[in-house]
Amino acid sequence: MPLDPYIRVPCDDVYHVSAEVETGALLLAASGTPVTQNDVAQWIDGARRFDAAAWDCLYQRAFPQLFRYVAAKVSNRQEAEDLVEEVFVGALQSAASLRASDEAGFLAWLYQIARHKLADRLRRQYRRPIEPLDPAMDIAAADPTPEEAALERDTNLALRAAVSELTPEQQEVIIMKFVLEYDNVRTGAVLGKTPNAVNQLQHRALAQLRRIIGAAKVKSG
Amino acid sequence: MTDSLADALEACRRRLLLGDSVEQCCAAYPGHAEELSLLLPLIEQVQRLRQEPDATFAAAARRRFQDRVTAARSSETARRSGAASIGPMRWLRRLAIPAALTAALLGSGAGLVQASAQALPDSPLYGLQQVREHVVQQLARTPAQRAENQIHLATFRLDQLRRAEAVHKGPRVLGALSNAMVAATARAVQALGQTTGPRHEELLAQLRPVMVQEEVALQRQRLSANAALAASTVALQQQLRAVQYELNTQPATPIRRTPRRPTPHVTMAPTTLRHRENLPPNGAAPARRVQSRTAPLQRATPTPAPTAHGSAQPVHRA
Numbered sequence: 001m002p003l004d005p006y007i008r009v010p011c012d013d014v015y016h017v018s019a020e021v022e023t024g025a026l027l028l029a030a031s032g033t034p035v036t037q038n039d040v041a042q043w044i045d046g047a048r049r050f051d052a053a054a055w056d057c058l059y060q061r062a063f064p065q066l067f068r069y070v071a072a073k074v075s076n077r078q079e080a081e082d083l084v085e086e087v088f089v090g091a092l093q094s095a096a097s098l099r100a101s102d103e104a105g106f107l108a109w110l111y112q113i114a115r116h117k118l119a120d121r122l123r124r125q126y127r128r129p130i131e132p133l134d135p136a137m138d139i140a141a142a143d144p145t146p147e148e149a150a151l152e153r154d155t156n157l158a159l160r161a162a163v164s165e166l167t168p169e170q171q172e173v174i175i176m177k178f179v180l181e182y183d184n185v186r187t188g189a190v191l192g193k194t195p196n197a198v199n200q201l202q203h204r205a206l207a208q209l210r211r212i213i214g215a216a217k218v219k220s221g
Numbered sequence: 222m223t224d225s226l227a228d229a230l231e232a233c234r235r236r237l238l239l240g241d242s243v244e245q246c247c248a249a250y251p252g253h254a255e256e257l258s259l260l261l262p263l264i265e266q267v268q269r270l271r272q273e274p275d276a277t278f279a280a281a282a283r284r285r286f287q288d289r290v291t292a293a294r295s296s297e298t299a300r301r302s303g304a305a306s307i308g309p310m311r312w313l314r315r316l317a318i319p320a321a322l323t324a325a326l327l328g329s330g331a332g333l334v335q336a337s338a339q340a341l342p343d344s345p346l347y348g349l350q351q352v353r354e355h356v357v358q359q360l361a362r363t364p365a366q367r368a369e370n371q372i373h374l375a376t377f378r379l380d381q382l383r384r385a386e387a388v389h390k391g392p393r394v395l396g397a398l399s400n401a402m403v404a405a406t407a408r409a410v411q412a413l414g415q416t417t418g419p420r421h422e423e424l425l426a427q428l429r430p431v432m433v434q435e436e437v438a439l440q441r442q443r444l445s446a447n448a449a450l451a452a453s454t455v456a457l458q459q460q461l462r463a464v465q466y467e468l469n470t471q472p473a474t475p476i477r478r479t480p481r482r483p484t485p486h487v488t489m490a491p492t493t494l495r496h497r498e499n500l501p502p503n504g505a506a507p508a509r510r511v512q513s514r515t516a517p518l519q520r521a522t523p524t525p526a527p528t529a530h531g532s533a534q535p536v537h538r539a
Contacts, residue, residue, distance in 0.1 A: 052294060059283060060283070063274065071272040084274075085285065089289060093293075095293075152269075155266070163267070163270075178234070178264055178267040181271075199227050
């Protein structure tokens, strides 16, 4: 893919974000080329000018994280895929208003758009409830036996319901720490909080989650 | 959460990702084994919510997004080139629609106001006409302007009354016009009472013939076939006569409250005053007499004072 001259670092093969993402400092591409925050800042700058190569680099870095984020919030894979595409289209439409200068800021912007899209979708569903056509399309339906799949699906549904009862900040911390596997520094950078605040939030969120799940187990008998 | 527990939890989170079990983690941190045994299963459960995107979907979605970016870039380029081709006058283009709308609104508003000028009380534009008259009246700054406006208004109502009679309008229209005409005349007389001088006379000369014609019009209306209109006209005639009486009994020079001029008075003792007088050097009498405070003050012209040579020179205050 031809790149604009200001894109110094090719971003092919960065689709799979490596474990070094967790350090929050240097992001290492699969090709071994170090991707610095300066490179990301250049891509973001190019994205504001609708540069195709810059958008592609950002897309490849953000797509898997965004998918995990959205899939943790909805129960249906198809719905998650639709939402992720909607989020990127929304991001492209409002690219001129992008104020981020680093990857954490860019991801925070994408997650914000995702939350709006999710809220819109929930509002629409509340007005016109739609039943999923095929339970096999659920995210947890890839397990070997139907019994296990059903059990896994029920467990995940109960867990999602429990997570959704947390405060919005607690939900974000739980998803970023344990689903997106960010460390406290990166979670704090995306949420605009200090690592200590993230630690406190995580502690309260886990305690609250335990209480909710315990209460649900007692209720179900 | 203590730092050590937080660290242990963070380390265990990574170990769980790498494939360690909850038991192994608890064994690695025996000091926090109890808390970890409660929290790690929950973390493990939450980690199972993580789902990876399907590779086929990811590739297709990436292609679709690339197409969208290309399309967005094309439209952005077209928009920018379009904006550039307009050049420095593009701000004018942005203003064109608001300016056209404003002009249309103002034009239609002015047209309506213009159209309302000839409206009679049965027209929907009569209200607009009254609003315009009210605004004109509010803009008058002096009593003379107010009186002139009301005289014009009374004349206009008289004309309207004649036109309404000519087209055989009903008693409601005629009554409303007569009422408005007499009210305008009364306001004109009231404003006239606050004017003075040649302008007062000029306005009075304008008003008197109008009132005569109003009387004639009311008399004609009183003799009409409509009993209700005739009855209401009697009251209007009485009102007009009262206005006429007020006009005739107005003083030639209206009483006006003018700011009181400070009364000059002299409180200084005559000896003190003498120092301020330009006294002749030969000890002759002072040039002017100091008046007492109670006596009416006469601003006399300086009297000539005798000089050493016997000639009279005007004396001025120092």
